[in-house]
Amino acid sequence: MTETTIPEAELLALATQALTQGGMRQDDAALTARVLVLADLFGVRTHGISRVPQYLDRVQVGGIDARAEIQVARMAPGLSMVDGRNGIGPLIGMRALEAAMTSAREVGIGAAFARGSNHFGPILPYAYLAAEQGFASIIASNATTTIAPWGGKDTRVGNNPMGIGVPNPGGDPIILDIALSVAARAKIRKLLQQGEAMPEGWATDADGNPTTDPKKGLEGFLLPVGGHKGYGLAVMVDLLAGLLSGAAYLTHVQAWDKNPGAAQNLGHVFILIDTSKLAAPELLRERMADFAGILRSTPAAHPAAPVMAPGDREMASLHRQRREGVVVATAELEQVRQRAAA
Template sequence: MITVKKEVLMDYGCRVFEAAGVSKDEAAWVTDCLVRANMKGVDSHGIQQVPGYVRGVKAGRTKPGAKMVILRETPAITIIDGFGGFGYSIARQAMELTIKKAKKIGIAFTGIHRLGHIGRVGRWPEMALEQGMIGIASQPGGVFVAPWGGIERKLPINPISVAIPTGQGSPFVMDFSLGPIAGGRLSILIERGMKVPPGWLIDDEGNPTDDPHFGANKGAQLPLGQTGLGYKGYALSMFLSVLTGPLIAAYNFDGHRPTGVFLGAIDIAAFTEIDEFKKSMDDMVADIKSSKLAKGFNEILIPGEPEYNTEQRRTKSGIPLDEAIWKRLMDTAESVGVDTSMYEVEKGGVVLHPSYTLKDKY
């Protein structure tokens, strides 16, 4: 394991994406989203995604510089074609428009077709959060989850995120998938030779397994809830599949899966005074945290607080990366002509060679 400061990862991502043909501004935004994921401890959606994105650009699957096109619009609703552009860039444009509309009429929703990976889904509701709003986002992801009572992959992983402002401390940011584990996390477990907790996966015959290869290549994940309550996660997953599929006409009927992105913003000020809302949120959080603790717990955290705390720690200590992942990052840099000698590993940490200047700030 090595440790890398966020500024060095920002420098790396910007250089590699620009060398792959991505504009300076787009390279900086995509890299910022990736490094933010690392900073919050969501490493599966962090800088390790760069090699795959670069391959997508080279193969023409991802089109840098693509602009969104509005297909259908009302004062509160927008349907957008992303034309295969970088998910991060199109989602940014779409969320900015959603927030703008919500400021005018109180609430707005946006659906996006033909869009690449948008990474950590929590990034998009956080944009609304920064404007004093409630944000919502969902993208289907890969089809890994079996329906309740089935053993075949039929449902996407369906991550969902909602961000809500508070007055003090960590905001409320829920961000999770409706299957037990994201594909990126499975890759990390495979990389490290680790097993999956019991009750998460089944093999291709429906038998329980702790082998992450069954989650990545065959077999299926069980819907959120497991242990007799998976029908609840199954129902929620179908609901999200409707929002990101039939509702916004982004459904791949050949592959039986939704393919769109669903975004939303709610202007709190249209419903109540923002200061009163934040005070009520703080009171709610304080009441929840006042509960007696269960055995094995030192404190009660609200959704988003673990990531908030991780970001504070990693700001000081840096971001841990597996050496195998760092090697892949260097291989990708070399494949697009970036001189990797500028990144030096010293005492378990990566520093920029003194002859180079950091390209961008986080």
């Protein structure tokens, strides 16, 4: 795969222009592009600018409203409800993040529930932006069903992403961003394209039998991380992000790849804590340095692979690519250029 290195600012401007040409208002496009470019900076390229054509293709067939008037209602001092009105997911995510931040600044903790949304990218960008302003975060979303209930053989639960972030004044935050399957479908698709076998334990075939054939794995369902525990976590994320928000849940969620012209009605939840109300930034910085030091100083089982804190690899990628430029697939960048020039 051919790759191209491009400065962050240029990539951000290009993605913003492509989304604007696709029907978004410029300010909304800039917020959306910010999430996607951050994903590429973190090295999460499956959720970066490669999603721009996907989002805009769904706009063209009526599956997403590029100019949706997102509505934010304050339900209580620490609680907001965001109606995405079938807009582009990262924009709805940013509006929910902003609403939760506003509440957290005022009362110490803020929650925003979002409905009427679509794929909103990875959690890392939102948790990172929150941490930059001193907020700890718990963020989650539901998703298209790809996991069977534990012991079942039909997909009823989404590979629902969840994340927890804690700020580190003056340094890198510690952020966990995970989905709840052993492996993402994108990884299985890549193995299929490369003609390689899939590791056992990633997925089953359509009858619930273990398989190492990526084609059969894509026809079947993903296995949850930690067995029944991962299944339980996926269910609880859907209850919070989907059911409580008023969004679709479980099998009511539309699959964008199978029915791109239908609204997904995904739900998200953002819970933010203003850490400055818990401890002075100097004290938090000191405690975070000690905490991270205990983890990273653990003797490594393999010296070439030192122990890391959650998010260390992504933070290293962010700093490196901000210095040297963002590495993206040339073909994906060309698609975005074409959309920007349309």
